[in-house]
Amino acid sequence: MLKEQKFFNALRDVFVGAKVEGESGFVNLMHIKSQYYEKSVFPCLKEDIDRALKPFPEFREEFFDRLYTFFRRYFSESGSIYFRYTPLHERVYEQVYTDDRDVVLFWKTHMLYYVKTDRLFRNMEVELDGFRFFFDVSTLEHKKATEKRDLVYEFKERREDGTLVFTVAYSQNGRITKLDDIRRAIKDALGLRSYTDAVPSEDTLERAFCLFERQSEVDYFINKDARKFLREQFNLWLYQYIFEPELRKDAEEITERKSTIWTETRIRQLQVLKKIAYKIIDFIAQFEDELVKIWNKPKFVLDSHYVITLDRIAVRESGEALLEKILAHPGMEQQVQEWRDLGMVGEDFTPEHVWETDQTGRRLHLRYRYLPLDTRYFPDLELAILGLFDHLDVELDGWLIHSENYQALNTLLPRFQGRVKCIYVDPPFNLDENADYEYVVNYKDAVWLTLLENRFSLARQFITQDGSLFCRVGHDGNMLVRLLLNQVFGPENYRNEIIVRRAEEAKGELVKQFKNMKSMMVNYDNLYWYSVDPETRFPHITKPAEKKGQWHSFWKAEDRPNLRYELLGVSLDRGQWMWSKERALKAVENYQRYLKERLSGETIEQYWNRTGRKLEFVRRFRSTIQYWIPPRDSVVADNNWLDIRGYSNKWGFKTENSEALLYRILSNLTSAGDLVMDFFLGSGTTTAVSHKLRRKWIGVEVGDHFHNVILRRMKTVAAGDQSGISQEVNWQGGGFFKYFRLEQYEETLRRAHYEDVEPLFIQADPYSQYVFMRDKKMLDNAETNEKVVEIDTEKDEIRVDPGKLYDDIDLAETLSCVIGKWIRRIHPDPDNPTKPGEVEFEDGERVNLKNPPWKLIKPLIWW
Structure with missing residues (x-):
């Protein structure tokens, strides 16, 4: 037994x-x-x-x-x-x-x-320094994905036996544990007028919290x-x-x-x-x-908004009138404050300053024409703004998506399959658990490979036939990633392995250690380049060259009489010219063009007479034959990219990719209007460079820094930010992009309605019966018990209200992802013009958003 x-x-x-x-x-x-x-x-x-x-x-x-x-x-x-x-x-x-x-x-x-990787937290009692602490996790809402989240502790109560009870939650929106507040609350619970030994010290509290956090971490x-x-x-x-x-x-x-x-x-x-x-x-x-x-299952698009610069509105028919409404809107106060926080306007700025007037009339002020409006401040005018454009998705420059990246890729795939020209990703490396990053990074090798394989297998389907993927990885896992990418893309689609600079030159003690060979710096990362079609011929990737001409010389051993001829009045009686006569005349022509452009139109003869440098560009002596290479802006690059910075630190990220690195890739392998994607977006370098190069872009990020780093950065880019490559590409500003979050796996599980009853077995073998078929999935909301789907037998119709699941669903964007069609227009509801009534797709199909067809909604709520 x-x-x-x-x-x-x-x-x-x-x-x-x-x-x-x-x-x-x-x-x-x-x-x-x-x-x-x-x-x-x-x-x-x-x-x-x-x-x-x-x-x-x-x-x-x-x-x-x-x-x-x-x-x-x-x-x-x-x-x-x-x-x-x-x-x-x-x-x-x-x-x-x-x-x-x-x-x-x-x-x-x-x-x-x-x-995801998360802790299996349980209620826990800790005794320390004569105090008894109890940690209550009954209301702890688990993490949704791989984001790194701190725990926040709050004092709840003091029990009769003296136990101090704390609630535990994950941090949101920068919330932190406040030890002063906790000690004050304990003092008040004890009825003390001042602090005594009956109140635990900050050190005791911190050590008690550490003991609680030692509970095991598991991979799901x-x-x-x-x-x-x-x-x-x-x-x-x-x-x-x-x-x-x-x-x-x-x-x-x-x-x-x-x-x-x-x-x-x-x-x-x-x-x-x-x-x-x-x-x-x-x-x-x-x-x-x-x-x-x-x-x-495809996920709902939630909490969506648009960012658009003033110039994009003003140039449209009736755009100036709409802009006047926006500037007079109550939400303008919050918008102006955001501009001030981002350093775009001064404290004395008012909305009237966006206009300037002269003899020819009124127009947008040059200084303020690229100020970015965020439609979340103007919800009742958002549809009016979108109504200015004939084909909304074509007009958008990009999409910022706050989501765990597998959920995002899986949801976006029908809409963007085969449309992305280049994917660049810099996934989190396999690092120590104490590393200071925004994500969980202490993966075991197998876990890390699974995470990447799931996402790369989906990502491959986004890329055009002539497109590429670039994956940056450090020494922590480069061997594994190379093998994995071979498996996902096929070894025949491997293009190159590029080394990119990782850090500044070693200084101080690091230099000393390096010289003593006690340790070695890691100076570069690997950048793997893969394609989808092995037959695709890619253009050469170039890099800047020294912008001055050079004399090149070499020794010519053999005697070739056919290379003796008259050139510019000079005949050879010994030695030989470097080239055939036809090629030499071409060299003279090129040299003459160079002199004309650089030396005020002098002829070769005038230059020779002035400088005494006759025949210096093609000498007749075997041992000193020379030729001139005119100056060039660029040369073909090899796979050593240590000449540019691989990382930057403008936005406070330890592994923030430099704009120079993305510029080299995207300027060579994509063109204006091409679509670029990064689903490990980090600080947003890929989308920033894509925008400045006038490429369309998709950026996916799960971390809490989505709003306070990435979104802020893209707004500054739209406003004409002059950091990074801006001056090199003459970036002035302008933009129109969308940002939203996606429903997450955890949210689906919480709203899914499963009957807590004995299943009804209707087959002889209960083990193979699909026991979940009779459950409601998301036909009802498990959290609120509201009905999402109602059947009207009299009218023989099914009415669906996804708003019973989430308050902030963008149904037009959601359906666009489900059926894979781009949005042309969102038509207002005739009864309420501030709300969407219908979505019109690129092929002319129109869908009622107030009562959407059951067949379109079904994949989202029933599986």
Whole structure:
């Protein structure tokens, strides 16, 4: 019975996972998952096992031992299904190559979707310095993605036994723990007029918080095809169990198995083992498949706004009249304050200053024509602004998206598939957990590869046939990324490996260490360049050259009489000219052009007479033959790019890519109007350079700095910011772009409505029945219980109101992503012109946004 109990306990952990407390969609689904198991599967499974083992009572102990041995290897404490534990003697995977690839990159989480890394926080009691602290995580809302978030503590109450209770939350909008406020609240709770030893010191509080934060961090995954994976692994395991008898050392015991004696009874026993294992696998796979469906469903576009410079409005028909309304709008006060905060206008600025008047009339002031308006300050005028444009998406310069990047790529794919000319990404490196970055960066190699593979596989589908991907990576993972990109894009699409400068020259102690060879600086990163089509011929990438001409000389050994001829009145009686006569005359012509442009139109003869430098550009003596190379603006680059800065620090990011680096790539391989994408946007360098080069762009970022760094930066770019490459490309300003956030996986889980009741089995085999079919998914909002979908049987119609799920849905943009069509116009609601009524797509199709068709909304709320 001991092994039987171990098996059922382990199986319960598979369904329930580690005990997780707090507020999250994952907790919601895990709760439902455990209910299904406890109420339905567990009793049914016990009956099936007892019935199957009835003829073989002697096999019972071995049966449970083998099931436990197999299943415990593939489940993590977060409930993820992968190679969690693999004994050294096991061959975990047989397919080490394919028919067309003799080397295949393999890692233990390759069959998964990476979701996030988070802490499994539980309520916790800590005793320290004579104080008893209790940390309450019952309302802790879990992280949505890989962003790094600090914990914030607030004093809640003092219990009768003296325990000090704290609530725990993740930081939002710069919120921090305020130790002074906590100590003051404790003092007040104790009824003290001044601080005494009864109030914990700041040091004690900080150490108590540190003790709480030592709770384990786990990676959350979803298996892409749990049924296929587990069945494949079970078959391999069963084969080895039967046909490879030898001494085995598992985690807890050493067992010596003897060769299998093939009897009818033994065969039937193993058939029972496989049958029950497959039943368990089928039921486990249902829950994993449900997560896959939620993970891959298109996400709603939320909280969208536009940024547009004044000149883009004023030049349109009726634009000046609309601009007058905007300048007189109550939201203008907030807009002007933002301009002041960004350093675009002075304290004495008023909206009237945007105009200047002279004899010819009134126009936008040159100084203020590129001021960027954010439509979030003018919600009732947003549709009027958009109505100025005949084809909205064509007029937009770019899209900024606040989202975990897999969700963004998966949602945007129908709309932008095959449209992106160049993707540039600088993903977070594999760094120490204490590294000061905006993201989780202490990935294990396998986790990191899974994160990148998921996203690169989607990204490849965005790129045009003649497009490229550039991926920057440090020494921490360059070998792995090169192999991964070969796998995703194909080795035939590898273009080059470029080294880019990482840091300034070593100084001080670093120089000393380098000289003593005690350590070596990491001076460059790797930039991998891949294409989609191996047949594509790319233009040469150029870099600036010295802008002065040069004399070049070489020694000519052979005697060639045909190179003796008269040139400009000079004949040769010995030696020879450098070139044939035809080429020499061409050189003279080129040299004459250079003299004309640079030396006030002098002829060659005049130049020679003035300088005495006759025939210096082609000498007749074998040992000193020379020729002139005129000055050039650029030369073809090699793969050593240490001549430019690879990083910058204008926006406070440790790994902020320099504009010079992106300029070299985009100016050579893209043209005005081409679409550029970066889904690890960081500080926004890719979108900033793309905008200055008049490329369209898509930027995706999950971090909280989306608003206070990236959005601010792009507004300053639109205003004509003169940093980076602005002067080099003569950037003056102007722009029109959209920014929004996407619904996230966690938000979907929280709003998904799952019935906490025993499922109704309508098939003979409950393990293979899709138990989630009868649940409401997002037809109702699980948080508010509001009905999103209502069926009117009398009118035979389905009415859908996505606004019951989220207050701020941009349905036009959402539907554009679902059906893959660009937006031409958003038509106002006739009953309320400040609200959208219809969206018109590029092919002329129009969709009612007040009561959208069920078939278009279905992928968003039912899976």
